[in-house]
Amino acid sequence: MTPGGQAASENKGGAPAAAPPRVVIVGAGFGGLACARALGNARARVTIIDRRNYHLFVPLLYQVATAALSPADIAQPVRRILSRYPNIEVLMDEVTGVDWPARTVRLSSGAEIAYDRLVLATGSRYAYFGHDEWSARAPGLKGIEDARRIRARLLQGFELAEACRDPERQRTLTTTVIVGGGPTGVEMAGAVAELCRFALARDFRHVEPRSARVILLEAGPRILPQFPERLSAYAAERLRRLGVTVRTGSPVEAIEEGIVVAAGERIAAGTIVWGAGVQATSASGWVPAERDRSGRIVVAPDLGVPSVEGVYAIGDLAHAKSADGTPLPGLAQVASQQGTHLGRSLSREFEDGVPVPPFRFRDRGNTAIIGRNAAVFDFGRRQLTGLTAWILWAVVHVYLLSGFEKRLSVTLQWLWRYATYERGARLIDPNPNAAEARNAGPSS
Amino acid sequence: MTPGGQAASENKGGAPAAAPPRVVIVGAGFGGLACARALGNARARVTIIDRRNYHLFVPLLYQVATAALSPADIAQPVRRILSRYPNIEVLMDEVTGVDWPARTVRLSSGAEIAYDRLVLATGSRYAYFGHDEWSARAPGLKGIEDARRIRARLLQGFELAEACRDPERQRTLTTTVIVGGGPTGVEMAGAVAELCRFALARDFRHVEPRSARVILLEAGPRILPQFPERLSAYAAERLRRLGVTVRTGSPVEAIEEGIVVAAGERIAAGTIVWGAGVQATSASGWVPAERDRSGRIVVAPDLGVPSVEGVYAIGDLAHAKSADGTPLPGLAQVASQQGTHLGRSLSREFEDGVPVPPFRFRDRGNTAIIGRNAAVFDFGRRQLTGLTAWILWAVVHVYLLSGFEKRLSVTLQWLWRYATYERGARLIDPNPNAAEARNAGPSS
Structure with missing residues (x-):
């Protein structure tokens, strides 16, 4: 052939x-x-x-x-x-x-x-531990469509809360639960908390974004288990300062529509993000x-x-x-x-004709960001936290981006966000199902 | 009440x-x-x-x-x-x-x-002249979803052409037909032609983006009918130089899946954009x-x-x-x-208690852009074309954007595009229907 x-x-x-x-x-x-x-x-x-x-x-x-x-x-x-x-x-x-x-x-x-x-x-x-039906209720963060979907849910939660007058429902709509205390979970929790506390803070009349709940659930005894204990403790402390509720030892038992069941408790949430396994x-x-x-x-x-x-x-x-x-x-x-x-x-x-030699991994250090001025870096023998780690995180990530234009654009946007606390891409995309229904004209 | x-x-x-x-x-x-x-x-x-x-x-x-x-x-x-x-x-x-x-x-x-x-x-x-079934085949450009859909079709046309070896089919897939010679149609035609001739030019192995066809159809005797004749002629000439086929006196008679029928001719096209009426x-x-x-x-x-x-x-x-x-x-x-x-x-x-007085419109001039260094401006008595009009177009549009950050970002991106001929947002989004099918898991 x-x-x-x-x-x-x-x-x-x-x-x-x-x-x-x-x-x-x-x-x-x-x-x-x-x-x-x-x-x-x-x-x-x-x-x-x-x-x-x-x-x-x-x-x-x-x-x-x-x-x-x-x-x-x-x-x-x-x-x-x-x-x-x-x-x-x-x-x-x-x-x-x-x-x-x-x-x-x-x-x-x-x-x-x-x-x-x-x-x-x-x-x-x-992986949803064999519960694939959880994936629509708690999307993970793998592709652009996932990111758009999560962004839409987060922002839509506040829009719906603004229109509603029931405090209990407002509280639910503006609650975000993040499942999994690895780097993705920690980064999401920090970024969501900052979004609520800073970028959205002054834009609503009937709901207070600053008091929106962000809950990070981790099944194990500490977040960032891949990192040394000192860095886990630092990350947890910084998240708490941002208003994030960090719950370790809280394995998720079920995810229903808008509800996470963890450690026996039912938590109602407008947005659920999956970052576990x-x-x-x-x-x-x-x-x-x-x-x-x-x-x-x-x-x-x-x-x-x-x-x-x-x-x-x-x-x-x-x-x-x-x-x-x-x-x-x-x-x-x-x-x-x-x-x-x-x-x-x-x-x-x-x-x-030389055959492929064995691969050897050279560890360049492991990192996670929590929020402004706060990140952790683990180089094995040395560890970094705080502003130094945060700057290093930013430099490394800009450097690794593909294409000079993207590097420039991301750098400028970060400087802008840092100075103004704003977020530049607050678009709510209609969900695909709704778009489907809307476009179902005579021809489709 | x-x-x-x-x-x-x-x-x-x-x-x-x-x-x-x-x-x-x-x-x-x-x-x-x-x-x-x-x-x-x-x-x-x-x-x-x-x-x-x-x-x-x-x-x-x-x-x-x-x-x-x-x-x-x-x-x-x-x-x-x-x-x-x-x-x-x-x-x-x-x-x-x-x-x-x-x-x-x-x-x-x-x-x-x-x-x-x-x-x-x-x-x-x-308006599709009473043929609403045309809208799915030839989307207009009103919202972000429309823009993403058109972008996906344009770029996908080249991806499909690259994978296929039939010259006739390649030609069809890389053909873009734009219906309507008003400002939107002219702007789209120019921008699509530049996308093919510059940004995509070197990225394919089996298809030549430079020779992709871009056809602008106008029912009336000239494009940009809202502008003085001199400016219409200038725009048509500049579009032709970019490789756009400008067909005036070509009213669209039907739009089938991937086919535009105009002035008795059937034109097969990978992308059809509607900008008429x-x-x-x-x-x-x-x-x-x-x-x-x-x-x-x-x-x-x-x-x-x-x-x-x-x-x-x-x-x-x-x-x-x-x-x-x-x-x-x-x-x-x-x-x-x-x-x-x-x-x-x-x-x-x-x-x-003063009632609303009558509204009086103050004409600030009318403009359309054709491509790099080429735009038209009509101030009534005075008209501008070429580089001057193009720079004025850019300045006015940046000025009218909402928010300093957007202005900065768009300006920098334009400078970058001008210097490099590149396009920074070449993303093919999956179409909503496909996303629907993919996400139709056990839960939805």
Whole structure:
């Protein structure tokens, strides 16, 4: 079926006249994009496939959900980023499966794409502990649509509260519950609290945004469990100062429409955000492989899927081990480093036939932001909090954004928000269902 | 039903202890917002109602549709703009009708709001000449959802073309037809042509965006019929230089899925945009009144609806006459001036009992932009084209934007685009129907 490609792959380091090997990368997140970049100008034909046309800078997605940034500030077209590499093709499509014996990838458009090397980098999604029905009631924060939906619920809560005169109902509408005390949960809780206390504070006549409740629920004994205890305590203290109610030891038992049941208590809330636990995307089932409890593919030290030749998995989809045998965390820097490592190694393999060496993670430090002037940084031996950590957080995140224009735009917006306490993107998008109903004219 | 309010309205200029009269404004576009601002700090309780939470700067909406700006750049929360006026209340709700004998406004939430003065400012929508089924195939450009939909279709056309190998189909997918040669059509045609020729030019491997077809259809003998002939000719010439096919004398006969039939020819197109003819929104039917062919309420010189006491109509919803008896055009400046006039006059009426004087429109000049360094300005006696007009266009539009931050952000983005030829907001949003299907999980 793909004779040219197979010949090329068996003919590593052969004559330049042979067709170059084909690398297919599925997913243009941090891992897939880094891998593609490292393969730019390599002796290989690279195809990167994503169902979105943009690479999303997920670490700042909570700022879209809380009206501080626009989606376009953190989304860059994949083909724009990679346009300088003539050997790379970008395809906007959805992969539906892999025919690994035939070495082809199936697309939802019906097309099949042959590969010599396949890199799976489709990431993770939120896990609802087997209760998928909770996802509509408590959206997680993975994509732009999620962020828009959460932003709409948050802002709409205040709009509805302004129109209503029942104090109990007003209290419910303006209550936000965030499930999960990891970095995403902490960042959301801080940003929602600041939105209410500052940006919305003077804009309502019948409701007091400053007294809106923000509740952060964590099942374990402390928030930010991935961080040293001192930093967890600092984050909890800073959140409390912002007016956030931090409840540890509060596992969520059920999520009903507008109600969270945690530690036996029913909390009515206008907005519920899910940030607890992730699982691998369905790509982990495309090839036969050992999978961990979160569904991630257990990969070999070279990031290859052990049982399937020519297939690799990186980022949140992969369960890779660090030097001491513990699994690597699901962080952008892990995905990014794995992508670069794999891309460079494959590029060398195509030149010299040197097989992909084992991946080694270099920890650049772990961080979470709580609010203005407050963040935590963990560099292993050293830890930072407060203003220093906060400035460092901002610098690192601007630096990691793709594209000079986005960096400039985000920097200026942050300076503006810092000076004025305002939020620039307070748009309530109609929910898709409502839009559907509205557009259901004679023709649709 | 509303004894306090009625007493107040009969008691104009009475003791300060009397309840102030209530003004209800429906619609927070240029007219409604200007009216509310002019009533800020007046001796009146003002309620402004809009089904969106933001005021939209519609003149720049075509830049959102062509990926140059983000929705938040041209949308400002109504309550943010008006928060400094304690006598103004903002309500996000949809008005469903007016009980004018009882002087109340009905809301879709079920509530009723009493008024002493009612200002209808709900604007216009696109008219499809009795073919409402065309609207899904050829969306007009009125709101943010429209702009996102058009942007998605434009960009998706190129993505689909890149994945396909049939030249005929590629040509169709990358063809854009714009119906209507007024300012909106001209602006869209120019912006789409520049998007293809510059921003997308180097990002594709199997399709040549530079040769994408952009066709502007106008039923009449020339584009920009509202402008002097010289400016129409200039605009047509500049559009042609950008690669736009300008077809005058081409009335649209039918719009099928992906096909425009005009002047007997069937044109297959990936994107069809409607910019031909508007009609008043349904608010014009809420009160008994004479209406013109476009459904606009024919108002008295004081902008009042002749047959209904205490009700006014402004902006695109109203048919008002200029000094020489011709109807005023549907322009933002007309709506804005009417709103300010009415707001100030009502404010004075509440103080001194002076009735609202007749409205007089002061023409500030009419403008349309074609592309970089090319715009037209018509000041009546004087006309401008080229770079001067283009710079003036940019300055005026930045000046008219609401909020210093938006002005700064848009200015910087324009400078960036001008220098780099790039577009910063190339996001393809999933269409609502697809989102619906995807989210149709167990719970919804």
